[in-house]
Amino acid sequence: MSGENTRVLVVDDEEIVRESLGGWLHEDGFHVQNAPDGRAAVELMKGDRWNVMLVDLKMPGMDGLQVLEEARKLQPEAAVIMMTAYATVDTAVTAMKLGAFDYLVKPFDPEELSILMQKVVAQQSLVRENAVLRKALKKEHRFRDLVSKSPAMQRVFELAQVAARSNSTILVLGESGSGKEVLARTIHEESPRAGGPFVAMSCAALTETLLESELFGHEKGSFTGANARRKGKFEMAAGGTLFLDEIGDISPKLQLDLLRVLEERKFTRVGGNEPIDVDVRIIAATNKDLKKAVADGSFREDLFYRLNVIPVTLPPLRERKEDIPLLVDHFLDRLEAEMKRRVKVSPEAMSALLAHDWPGNVRELRNVLERGAVVAQGDVVKPSDLGLAPAPARAPGANAPGEPVSLEEVEKRHISEVLSHTGGNVSQAARLLGIDRVTLYNKIKKFHFRRDGEEPDA
């Protein structure tokens, strides 16, 4: 047994037990310290980290169960082993329910103690390894509030990090709910303007006049109802970032006004004459195809080029399904902080989440999980808690009517779909397809798939 890095705290009111057990564990190479009672143990827990605590159940004053409760609060990752005499085995069982790692009946069989300590060492090393890996993974798959391991999103993160350092205008493209505002806020927080304000404004659903006033502010009396001078978003965002969402929806007049601001870095309030200097970084976003809008004349080409200095495209969630488990974990962390309750997603519910098409993207996923966490009876979210409509039945490799394809093509498409469904997990995909992994690997090679089922870029 390798106990060199394992710190053990022995808590027992009998000196002879402390000494004999401490000596035995010391011979095994553990770093051992003794505490004669519960209070001393709690003090030692406040000062140092312990991997294992061997705690006597029956002690005067603070008993073993109370020490266990304190340990769960102060050092939840420590393994607590209760020690008891025959008469108190029932209490030991209670201790197990309270989160004890195991219990030993005094006196212990040497082999029993030895095996238990080996189990603890293995468990503690897994705990450490798990914590390190989770931390590393989270770091690798995060760009502040954005969570993803998909190659497409990794490219977005890299571009956004570089873009954040410049002052150039950024155009974020992506479907509704794909995280455009979150990306904009993240870029702001990563930029030298992070100390300034981040002001977000949706350009849709506002009349031209109202939007103009919202953006540029107005002077008192400039229009009916303008009872006082009011600052617009450009002024409010001074020194920071202005996020203009739904930029594809603004009127031709506002397009022109915005173009002027971008070119001259100056504007005037509605009803005012005084030019005001602009010190904002603009991040615009849209879910519309702006190139098409330019082509059909509904969006100014010059404004498009002014905005499209650094274009960043957020892929829809259905194209990066491998991110769903990561995002679920991320949102459950958030929900835990809000609801003070940790819920898990059952494997069946996770399959349902992976199978869904997510037209509302990450926002929809967050809402579905929130609903699931609220509706779930207990701590496990089941598929029925999610309120997802069943996926429309579709024959594998379904094709447009009247377009006959070969059997090989059907096979290729079906494998692609299943791999995409499992997020590239070959073992899971092989199980679903009812073939062994080697066969699936051969087919992946044959069809030149990447493991996520995508065909490689030409």
Place this chain on the structure above:
Amino acid sequence: MEAIHLWWIGEKDPGPRTLEHLQLHLGRAIGLPVAVWDDPARPPDAYDARRKQWSTSRILAWLVQSGPPGLVLAVTDQDLFIPILTFVFGEAQLGGRAAVVSSARLGEPGLPDPRVALERLAKESVHELGHCFGLVHCDRPGCVMGRSSGARDVDKKRGEFCTTCRGRVMRSGGEAR
């Protein structure tokens, strides 16, 4: 370091072969002269009538107080215990000068060859003396300092130290080869 004293403190006569074998084995493993300490005295208050076993901590204290100078290994045929465990094969003062080892649980009934039990006793004797040289339990396969929770574990060990443990014994005054 001076010689190791081997002291029989058991109930029955061990017979000449047992102590001779231990003498030879210890001398080879540790590389120090081993002398038999022949004294009929027995630890007076180490027997626990309730447990029907002998307390190793009391034996160790008595050895230091009443035994010969230098390293001493007491050998007994009586069952040993420490308060927290049902039994022990032996115990030693870590980095100290006294150790005790018992043959009581090393030869289970029906063991075909009595030499197996004697071999186990020799290994556990080296093991306990290893603790006196400051060694803790060792994970290297076959090293005599490996933890043994049962007699079968003893059979898996060789009667010698691994290279690392041997080096530590030498640095602590032994001359293990």
